[in-house]
Amino acid sequence: MGFREALDTPCLVVHEEILEHNVNVMAHYARSRGINVRPHQKTHKTAEIARMQRDAGATSATCAKLGEAEALVGAGVFDEILIANQIVGEQKVKRLLALMDRVHMIVAVDGPEAAQALSDACVAAGKTLDVIIEVNTGLNRAGLTPGEDVLTLARLLHEMPGLRLRGIMTHEGHVAQAKTADELDAVAAKAGEALVATANLLRANGFEIDIVSAGSTPAAFSTTKVDGITEMRPGTYVFNDNTAFRIGRIGPERCALRILTTVISRPSPDRAIVDAGSKTLAMDPSPSKPGHGYIVEYPTATIVRISEEHGVIELPEEARGLKVGDRIEIIPNHVCPTVNLQDEMFVVRDDEVVACWDIIGRGKVR
C-alpha cells in the first residue's frame, strides 16, 4: 500500500532520498571548503538523522537547549555538543555539569554574569568548561557587538577559573530578510567578515581562537565563503522548507519533510478544509508568498487561514477536483517548529513507509 493510504493524517512524512541528498550536499560542500559542519539538532531532534550527519562527517553537534542535548546524548551519537545559547540559572548549570561527565560540552556566553556563574560551578566541581563568545553580526538578538566588546569579555573570561575560551560564534539569521540571492550573499559576507575580524583581534591580543563558527542554513553557502570561518551550524538544511526555496536556489524537490493531510470538508467549490492547522503546520509566516505552506500537488492553491486543527485552502480552477478524503502533501513555511509539534516522523521511500523515527528532542525547551 502506498504511504498516502497507509498513514493516518495529519502526520510528518520524510522522503528519505531527499533527506540523504541534502545531508550529503552540505557535507560535500564543507569538505570542499575545508570547514566543519556542526549540524544543529533543533530541526530534526531525531537520533537517526543525527547518525546520518555523523556518518557524513560531522564529529560534533549543535543544540539550542540542554534538554535537546540530553536527549541526543542519551542516543549516544556524538561525543561533543555545542550549546549555541546562554546557560542561565542554577538548575541548568547543574544539568550542564552532569552532561560534562558524559560528553565534551561547549557553551556560548555573551556577558560576565552568566559566565561567572558557570565559572563558580566549574571550580566547585573541579571541572573546566569550554566556552565560545556569541557575537551579534546583525540579527540583534543575543551576542556582543563585534570587535572591542568581545575582547573585553575575553579578558574577563581569562580571569575566570574553570572556563577556557575556545572561539567565537554568530547566528547570521538576519540573512533570511534578504529579497534576492545576491543580497543574501552580501549580508552573509558582511557577517562573516565581522566575525573573522573579531577572531583576528582576539588572536592579536594573545588569545588562541580555534573556533570561528557561523550558523544558519540560508547562509550556509555564503558566510562560509569568507576565509577564516572554521565551521558552520546549519539545521534546516536536512529538510529545507518553504522559506528555503523562495530565493530560487532550491525548489520543492529538495524539501524532504512534508505534512500529509486529508481533505475533511468541501464547503464550497473554491474552498477545501484539511485536517492540518496551526497545531500541525505551526504559525510561522512565509517570507515569499501569502499562505501557511506549499501544497505539493497544487502549487497554485493557497492555505489562506489556519486555526488549530483546520487548514482553509482557497482553490484555483485547476484544483477544484479535490474531494473529501483526498490526501495532499504540504511543505511547511518553517520546518523546525513544525517537527517540534509531533512525536514521530514517518520515513518513505519508493512510495512506501520504510521506518518511523521518534522525535526524541521534541518539546525539550528547558
Place this chain on the structure above:
Amino acid sequence: MGFREALDTPCLVVHEEILEHNVNVMAHYARSRGINVRPHQKTHKTAEIARMQRDAGATSATCAKLGEAEALVGAGVFDEILIANQIVGEQKVKRLLALMDRVHMIVAVDGPEAAQALSDACVAAGKTLDVIIEVNTGLNRAGLTPGEDVLTLARLLHEMPGLRLRGIMTHEGHVAQAKTADELDAVAAKAGEALVATANLLRANGFEIDIVSAGSTPAAFSTTKVDGITEMRPGTYVFNDNTAFRIGRIGPERCALRILTTVISRPSPDRAIVDAGSKTLAMDPSPSKPGHGYIVEYPTATIVRISEEHGVIELPEEARGLKVGDRIEIIPNHVCPTVNLQDEMFVVRDDEVVACWDIIGRGKVR
C-alpha cells in the same frame, strides 16, 4: 521557596485560584441561562482540569480530534464526548467505533461523503452513531450555509442507517475579528440567530433537534443570549489569554496560565533576551497590540520578535532594571497552541508549586 525560583524555565505556570474562578464563572453563567457547558478540551488537554469542569456541572466534553478524546476517555472523566469536527478516513472511523464501546460519542458532519462512510461502518458494526450538522455562521471554515442546505443534509442523513441526527452546531470564531465589545455582541447574536432559525426549520420539517450548540470563548456570553441555544463549547475560558482581554471585558488578572521565563542576555540597555521563543510561546499574532505576549511585570515592554528559543524584548525606561537571571511571567497571545507545546503544567497557589499536571492530550493531532 517561591515558584519563580523553584521551577526551571521556560515552563507553563497555572495560577490555580484564577483557573478555579474562571471555571466557576462560566458554570454559573450557564446555569443562570439554563444551558449546558460542553467544555472544549483542546485548550488544556489535562485530566485534572477536565475533572474541575465536570465537578462544576459539565456532563459532556468537546474534543477537536479523536486523539484528544482517546486521551480523555483514558482518564475516565466524561461519559459523553462530542467531536466538533469531521471524521474522515478508514483509520479514524475504526478508532471512532472503538471509542463508541467506551463512551457515548457524538460527531459533526457537514456533507454526505463523510456521513456515508460513518453510516456504512456503523451498519457493519451493528452500532448507531449520534451526529450533529456543522453550520457556517460566518467563520467560513467548514460547515453548511444556514437554512436549506442544512435541511437537505438532514434529509440525506435520515436515509443513512446507523446515524441518528441529534442537532446542529456552529463555531462562531469570526467574532474574534470584532474591534469592540458591542461589535462582538452583534456578530455573535447574528450567528446565534442563524443557528436557531436553522434548528427551527429542521423542526418544522419533522426533525427532532435536541442540541443547538454554539462555540467560542470570546462569544460565550453573547451568542448564548439568543433564546434557543441549548449549549456552548468554550475552551479558552479556563485560562484566558492576551486575545481574551483586548476588548476590555477582562484583564490580565483573569489569565490563569503564564509562561515563566528567564532573562538570559542583556545585550543592550533597551533589549533583553528571554529563554521563551516560538517553541514555547507559539507564533500566533496578538489581535490587540504588536508583540508576542503580555509581560505581567512590565506591561509596557514589548516582545518584538521571537525565534525558536529566544524572545527579544524591547524595554521602555521603567523596565531597564531587568538583569540576567531575572524571571518574568508572560501571558501568551493564544493559550491553546502554547499549552500544546509542553508536556506538563505547574500549578501554583500562594506563591508555591502545589502540583504538576500532565498534558495528556498534547500533540494528539490525529
